[in-house]
Amino acid sequence: MKMLALLLLITLLHSPICLSVTVSSSKPKVEVHEHTDAVLACEFKTEKDQSPRIEWKTTGKEAAFVYFNKKFSGRYVGRAKIEGATLTIHSVTQKDSGQYRCEVTASQDRVNFGEVTVTLNVLVPPHVPSCEVPSSVFVGSDLELHCKDKLSVPPATYRWYKDSKALTATADTPYSIDTNKGTLKFKSVSKTDAGMYRCESSNSIGAPKSCVAQQLKVTEYPLNMTILIAGAAGFLMLLTFCCICVCVCRRRGCCRKHKKTKSTKSFNPPPPPPPPPIRNLKNYKQTHSFMI
Numbered sequence: 001m002k003m004l005a006l007l008l009l010i011t012l013l014h015s016p017i018c019l020s021v022t023v024s025s026s027k028p029k030v031e032v033h034e035h036t037d038a039v040l041a042c043e044f045k046t047e048k049d050q051s052p053r054i055e056w057k058t059t060g061k062e063a064a065f066v067y068f069n070k071k072f073s074g075r076y077v078g079r080a081k082i083e084g085a086t087l088t089i090h091s092v093t094q095k096d097s098g099q100y101r102c103e104v105t106a107s108q109d110r111v112n113f114g115e116v117t118v119t120l121n122v123l124v125p126p127h128v129p130s131c132e133v134p135s136s137v138f139v140g141s142d143l144e145l146h147c148k149d150k151l152s153v154p155p156a157t158y159r160w161y162k163d164s165k166a167l168t169a170t171a172d173t174p175y176s177i178d179t180n181k182g183t184l185k186f187k188s189v190s191k192t193d194a195g196m197y198r199c200e201s202s203n204s205i206g207a208p209k210s211c212v213a214q215q216l217k218v219t220e221y222p223l224n225m226t227i228l229i230a231g232a233a234g235f236l237m238l239l240t241f242c243c244i245c246v247c248v249c250r251r252r253g254c255c256r257k258h259k260k261t262k263s264t265k266s267f268n269p270p271p272p273p274p275p276p277p278i279r280n281l282k283n284y285k286q287t288h289s290f291m292i
Contacts, residue, residue, distance in 0.1 A: 021052060031121045033122075040102070046109055092122050098120060124152050125207065126152045128211055138189070164213075167184070174190065
């Protein structure tokens with residue numbers, strides 16, 4: 001047993017020590033408001049190399065260097081700094097949102113590479129939404145009003161107002177509201193739906209923002225338009241009736257053309273009448289000779 005323990009101790013003393021770099025982040029997910037500073041933490045530990053190479057990169061489709069060869073690049077020049085391996089970006093905007101990767105290379109360590117990913121989410125308060133309200137519609141027509149704020153993070157929810165009063169959709173109201181998409185729908189517009197409409201966007205980051213109220217007019221169809229529509233409807237009904245009659249006639253064979261057949265019999269004129277018979281040729285001759 002003593003010999004076995006001695007051999008094990010000798011083996012451990014002569015075996016190479018596993019030297020490696022370790023990289024981690026105390027805050028892998030960062031959320032900050034727009035136009036503030038974002039601190040992306042990156043901590044590393046090496047066993048031997050005291051001056052490892054540090055790099056920061058963005059990931060995804062638009063992957064690019066943030067910090068490389070001890071210099072910042074792109075839009076981070078003049079607005080970012082490095083302390084150890086921790087990256088600080090000043091006055092962030094929505095464009096800075098995304099995933100960032102901290103890479104540490106320690107060439108003197110046996111395992112000489114380590115990395116960690118930090119996600120940055122820039123929160124944006126509501127912006128003035130774009131509102132689509134037509135100037136006028138006809139009575140009885142369907143209508144859809146649109147409201148959109150594409151910049152707020154997290155995405156905004158919406159509320160519609162008519163004549164400065166908030167609209168609330170119920171089973172009895174002639175309209176429906178989608179608070180996530182920002183749509184206000186009418187199935188059949190009436191005169192009472194006319195008024196000033198505006199939309200408000202809001203989220204948990206900042207104060208709500210509203211578009212300028214717009215006038216919606218609801219008008220009756222003009223008389224000449226009514227006559228035109230009625231005439232067009234009557235013409236279509238007459239045309240449909242004629243088509244049905246033609247189809248029925250063709251099915252019953254009324255519209256088929258009768259072919260004229262030529263007679264196979266030939267026409268023969270009657271023969272001329274025979275000359276009158278001469279009854280007594282002798283008397284005829286005597287009479288004629290006497291006359292001569």
